Amino acid sequence: MLADDELGKERETLSEPLLPAYFKAFDAIAADERNVLIVAEAPDSKVLGCLQMTVIPGLGYQGAERAIIEDVRVDKAYRGRKIGHQMLRWAIGEARRRQCRLIELFVHEKRASARRFYARLGFKDSHAGMRLPLE
């Protein structure tokens, strides 16, 4: 799903087996209690969507933790069925359970429908998300 995306297709490599780097990254996420990677599954266990959330400790806001959500994807064939909405509702609940003060995420300016999706969930567009590539 990360590769099957107008932006992602240029930066992912699909092979069988997958590149070892993907497995290594998965293990790093699984080993870190501050990182959560969830998938949405169909009854037959087909993966329909994914989402990663990272909980970051910080001094600001009186020492509050905050959550960052990235890599939200839903299988193209299953869009419009509230799968993304359900994953986000789960993540918001999990961030509350972990007593996070806020949830942050970056949305590429080209993803207009994603921005509307997050706005409907209550996300405010008050910040610029700036990026520095290191290649």
Next chain:
Amino acid sequence: MLADDELGKERETLSEPLLPAYFKAFDAIAADERNVLIVAEAPDSKVLGCLQMTVIPGLGYQGAERAIIEDVRVDKAYRGRKIGHQMLRWAIGEARRRQCRLIELFVHEKRASARRFYARLGFKDSHAGMRLPLE
């Protein structure tokens, strides 16, 4: 410094001693190898600036790690002396050393001079930074 700021003054509490929540947050940052909190010091050890960087594992970009920088502050009395610039140069070098693929950060839309500062360092303003408060 987090409190001595037009946005921060409304969300921090300065007391002597500081709220226990600040010490708890500091300990959580110090205990996590994926979190780095640095300070810029004068020769007399006075703290002039601070910066936090979090390194996040992820599946995207072929399993690349990325860094998120937050809570960049410089003492008002010491601005214009390239202290922020030096801290950012250090953080960029540290992110490269940790083989991060990119560095991300959020800048509030009201912080126009901060946006220009990061743009001069090469950061691109290609994303919206959206936030959901959880209070």
